[in-house]
Amino acid sequence: MSISLLWEFFKIGLFSVGGGLSTLPFLHDLSLRTGWFSLDELADMMAVSEATPGAVGVNMATYVGFTVAGVKGAIVATVGLAAGPLIVIILISRLLKRYSENRYVKGAMAGLRPASIGLICVSSLSVFRSGLFGNLSPQNVQEAMEILHWKDVVIAVICGYLWKKTGRSPVLFILLAGAAGCFLNMLF
């Protein structure tokens, strides 16, 4: 298990370019391909990774590793994710400027970035589904309205409004949403 975990995250590290969310499509694929964790668990990991210290992309790897194989898995997945980029950077570090201004590197990036954004759009759908409907997948609009988590949507919209209005760190509003959800759940 450790070896395949290391290999999967080594690949993800090499193929996710840019921000933290760029690992999401690969984790989505990994969930479908291996069944190590469900898409609902992935949505939870996303939520926890946003609220814990560290970069989201790294945190998700750690969390997946932990879910699959405990503390050892967490370390293996995180190291696997960091290893590939580390090697690449060591190789190119002497020619930083020449590398980033290289015609072919620029060309590859011009293709990679929009593709990564497209992949994120699709894989984030399962995060949205999980956020709106919990573990269920509605088959039509009527069913969707019945199982929609209304309370949570209202909390999210209020927190989102406050977040954009104050411009403070989203972490504060994650905690606020959590507190509100906990409180409402105890009340009703």
Place this chain on the structure above:
Amino acid sequence: MRELAELYLTFLKIGAFTFGGGLAMLPLLQKEVIEKRGWADQEELNEYYAVGMCTPGVIALNVSTFIGMKRKGIPGGVIATAGFITAPLAAIVLLSGGLMVYTKMPGAVGAMNAIRAFVCLIVADAIVKFWRNGIRSRFAFVVAAAAIFAKSVLPLAGIPVSSYVVITAAGFLGIIYISKA
């Protein structure tokens, strides 16, 4: 040795206080690396971000590696990266271990559901920003649309496409595009 220890502790601290993505760590880097220690200047930091965007991997890790390497070569790069991942690793192991125990409690379920709903907004906000900054040419739009098509329509038609294939193909497409431009 002392310098490596300082490098490790500095990035441990930066990792512990960064929330979100690579850009979220920028103010911390400016304070700890530029102002307090003078390990790099703003111009170098900008360059690391620019190159970090074009190298594989999460930006936050890449920038940590660059600064570590500038300071102490290859061991420095490894140590800075290790420092950056230490605190999040510990936090997630403790937190998710705790979550497994506490998720059975009613209040915790309510909290987690509300957080999941709010995280949708964070993700949507990030996607809008990515799209605005990253999709600026007709070529970029076509590639993004093709990626969406490959991952949403093709699987429905019984043709699953791996994200690795999409990324690799897009890289080659970009090279062909720039060679012809």
